Amino acid sequence: MTSRKVAKRGFNLDYIMWLFMRLSALALYAVGLTGLTAALVMGARTQTDISTLIRWVFFPNPMHVFSSDIVNLDGFINSFWQIMQITAVFFGVTHGMNGLRIVVEDFMGSTIWRTLWRGFIFFLWIFILLVAIYVVLAS
Amino acid sequence: MALNRKVGFLTGLGYKGGGPMWAWVLHRASGLAMVLFVGLHIFAGFLSQQFGSDLGITINQIYTNWIFQIVVFFLVIFHAVNGLRVVILDLIPALLEYQREMIWLEWLIIAPLYTLVLFVIIKNLLGL
Numbered sequence: 001m002t003s004r005k006v007a008k009r010g011f012n013l014d015y016i017m018w019l020f021m022r023l024s025a026l027a028l029y030a031v032g033l034t035g036l037t038a039a040l041v042m043g044a045r046t047q048t049d050i051s052t053l054i055r056w057v058f059f060p061n062p063m064h065v066f067s068s069d070i071v072n073l074d075g076f077i078n079s080f081w082q083i084m085q086i087t088a089v090f091f092g093v094t095h096g097m098n099g100l101r102i103v104v105e106d107f108m109g110s111t112i113w114r115t116l117w118r119g120f121i122f123f124l125w126i127f128i129l130l131v132a133i134y135v136v137l138a139s
Numbered sequence: 140m141a142l143n144r145k146v147g148f149l150t151g152l153g154y155k156g157g158g159p160m161w162a163w164v165l166h167r168a169s170g171l172a173m174v175l176f177v178g179l180h181i182f183a184g185f186l187s188q189q190f191g192s193d194l195g196i197t198i199n200q201i202y203t204n205w206i207f208q209i210v211v212f213f214l215v216i217f218h219a220v221n222g223l224r225v226v227i228l229d230l231i232p233a234l235l236e237y238q239r240e241m242i243w244l245e246w247l248i249i250a251p252l253y254t255l256v257l258f259v260i261i262k263n264l265l266g267l
Contacts, residue, residue, distance in 0.1 A: 022226045025223070026226060029219075051259065063188075096177065097174070099174065128178055128181060135181065135184050135185050139188060
C-alpha cells in the first residue's frame with residue numbers, strides 16, 4: 001500500500017472541497033437553527049413533544065410532524081420548507097459523499113481504483129440527490 | 140517507525156495521539172455511519188412514499204428502536220459539535236494554540252446535550 005499523493009497547493013478540487021466541507025457544515029447549522037427557531041415561534045413548544053421537534057430540526061419534512069399534536073400545520077407545510085429541505089439535502093448529501101471520498105482516497109494511491117471509486121461516488125451522489133429531492137417535492 | 144507508512148491496525152491503535160486523535164477517529168466513523176443511515180432513510184422514505192413498500196416501512200421502524208436512537212444520537216451530536224470545532228479552528232487559526240482545551244470544551248458541550256437525549260429516550264421507553 002502506498003500513501004496517496006497530496007495535491008499541489010492552489011485552486012483545485014481538494015481546496016474547493018476543503019472549503020465546501022466547512023461552509024456546508026455552517027449551512028447545515030443554519031438550516032437546523034432556522035427550523036428550531038421557526039418551530040418554536042409557530043407554537044411547537046406547547047403543541048408537540050420533543051421527539052417531533054428534534055425530527056423537524058434535523059429535516060423539516062411534513063412526514064416528520066404528521067403524527068404530532070400540532071393543531072394548524074399550515075406554517076409547517078409550505079414551499080418555504082421545501083426550499084429549506086432541498087438546501088439541507090444538497091449540503092448534507094454533498095458533504096457526506098465528499099466525506100466518503102476523502103476516507104476512501106486515504107487508502108488509495110493514484111491508481112485506476114481511485115478513478116473507479118471517484119466515478120462510483122459521483123454517481124451515488126447524483127442518485128441520492130435526485131431521489132431525495134423527488135421525495136421532498138412529492139411529500 | 141516515524142517515517143514507515145506501512146503501519147498495521149494494532150500498531151496504529153498504540154499511537155498516543157490523545158484527545159485530538161480520538162476526535163478524528165470518531166469523526167470519521169460517525170461520518171461514515173451517517174452516510175449509511177441517511178442514505179438508507181432517504182431510500183426507505185422513497186420506497187414507502189411511492190409504493191407503500193413493506194421494506195421501506197421496516198427500515199424506518201428500525202430507526203424508532205431505542206438502541207438505534209441511543210447510538211445514532213451520539214454519533215450525530217458528536218459529529219456536529221466536533222465539526223464546529225474543526226471549522227472554528229480552521230477559520231480562526233490563532234485558536235490552534237488552545238486546541239487541546241477545545242477538545243475538553245467540546246465534551247462539555249456534548250455531555251448536557253446527550254444527557255437530554257438520553258432522558259427523552261428513556262422517558263419514552265418507560266412510557267412516562
